[in-house]
Amino acid sequence: MLLWLASRSSRGYDPRPMSDSPALPVGVVCDFDGTVTVLDIGDEISRHFGGDAHWQTQKAAFLRHELDTRGIILGIYTSVFASEAEVRKFAAEHAVLRKGFLELLSAAHETGAPFILASGGLRQYVEAVLEAHVPEPLRSHIELRANEGLFGDGPLGVHFPWATRSRVLGCSSCGTCKRVSVADLRARGVQKILGIGDGFADRCLLERSDLAFARKDSYLARWCTEKKVAHTEFEELFDAARAVLDTAKR
Ligand SMILES: [Mg+2]
Ligand SMILES: [Zn+2]
Numbered sequence: 001m002l003l004w005l006a007s008r009s010s011r012g013y014d015p016r017p018m019s020d021s022p023a024l025p026v027g028v029v030c031d032f033d034g035t036v037t038v039l040d041i042g043d044e045i046s047r048h049f050g051g052d053a054h055w056q057t058q059k060a061a062f063l064r065h066e067l068d069t070r071g072i073i074l075g076i077y078t079s080v081f082a083s084e085a086e087v088r089k090f091a092a093e094h095a096v097l098r099k100g101f102l103e104l105l106s107a108a109h110e111t112g113a114p115f116i117l118a119s120g121g122l123r124q125y126v127e128a129v130l131e132a133h134v135p136e137p138l139r140s141h142i143e144l145r146a147n148e149g150l151f152g153d154g155p156l157g158v159h160f161p162w163a164t165r166s167r168v169l170g171c172s173s174c175g176t177c178k179r180v181s182v183a184d185l186r187a188r189g190v191q192k193i194l195g196i197g198d199g200f201a202d203r204c205l206l207e208r209s210d211l212a213f214a215r216k217d218s219y220l221a222r223w224c225t226e227k228k229v230a231h232t233e234f235e236e237l238f239d240a241a242r243a244v245l246d247t248a249k250r
Contacts, residue, residue, distance in 0.1 A: 026247040027190035028108050028240075029181045029205055031197035032119035032126050032146070035215060038096045041129065042076065042121045045087055050079035069201045070160065070175030073120055073147065077156040084151040088128035095129040100237030102138065107241040109141040111248035114185055117142050118178040120201045122149035122158065147176055171204055178205035192247050196240055206231060211247070213240050 033040040046055045058075040061067045067075055082090075108115040119126050123146040130139055150157035158175075160166075166177035182193055182205060195202070195209025198218035206212040206224060212231040214221040224231040232239060 024112070024114065024185075024188065024190045025250060026111070026192045026194060026244055027114040027116070027185040027188070028104070028194045028196065028244060029116045029118050029178055029185065029209070030104075030195075031178070031199065031202050031205070032117055033121050034198040034218070035196055035202075036098060036101050036117070037129065038098055039094070041091050041095055041125055042073075044094055045082075045090060045125060046076035046080060048090060049082040049087070050077065054079040068173040068175075069120060070163075070173065073175055074158050077149075077158060080156040081154075082156070084124055084149065087122075087125055087149070087151075087156075091125035092128045092132035095133060097133050098237055100234075100239075100241055102134065104237045104241040104244065105134070105138045105141060107244040107248075109138055111244060113244055113248055114188065114190060115142055116181040116185065117144045117146075118176070118181045118205065119144070119146040120174070120176055120199075122147055124149045124151075145176065145181060174201050174204060178202065179208055181205075182208045194240060194243060194247070196234075196237070211243055213243075 030036065033042050043055065055076055058072060062072040105115060123144065126144060126146050130142065145162060148159040148161060150159055160175040162176040162180055165180045166174055169177065169179050169183060171177035171179055178201065185193055192210040194211045194213065195205040196213040197205055198215035198220050200219055202220050203223060206214060206220065206229055212224065212229060213234050214224050214231045216233040216235050221233050234240060
């Protein structure tokens with residue numbers, strides 16, 4: 001692996017997979033909040049533990065462009081003083097998975113398609129939801145990339161483990177940019193990337209996906225239409241599951 005990485009970097013930014021890397025016809029990069037789950041769990045945590053008024057204030061600042069994606073992720077938790085155990089329990093109890101998600105994951109598992117769950121949410125609550133609602137072996141097929149909740153004496157803080165790589169790849173507004181996941185799958189030899197999302201932070205993902213899925217009536221779907229980004233709109237994830245199976249067969 002190290003040799004492979006070394007030889008790649010000597011080739012600069014050539015996006016072609018090395019000939020010795022296995023060709024993977026399809027891979028998935030999927031958002032979590034509002035995409036895998038019906039509601040945005042991060043928002044629900046903020047409102048429940050930190051108060052609806054604080055959450056509304058943060059959202060309004062975001063809509064006025066006073067906060068970027070990283071800023072809103074930090075902002076919604078500054079009035080949350082709950083413990084990690086409380087946050088995990090709340091998330092597991094309140095999350096409802098979108099219909100078709102298990103089928104989508106199962107399609108990726110069956111065909112050996114990599115599945116990156118790229119979330120601007122916090123690893124701890126995403127894991128709690130997956131543990132409660134996604135059976136094995138499907139759960140182990142998920143490669144989770146999320147931010148880290150920093151639980152301590154003060155308010156809930158957030159660490160962005162992917163911030164440096166996001167900036168290197170040209171994005172400083174997402175905090176954890178999903179373009180990093182797209183680039184990594186391409187480097188592994190994935191030929192077609194299915195990007196799935198609903199929000200502001202999924203723009204960088206859908207722009208770079210070969211098959212883009214945006215949740216119907218979401219910010220992302222409106223943005224795709226405006227920017228003429230070809231996309232499929234979804235309410236359930238069965239079409240995305242079918243797209244994985246069809247693309248894997250080709
Ligand atoms: Mg989302
Ligand atoms: Zn970005």
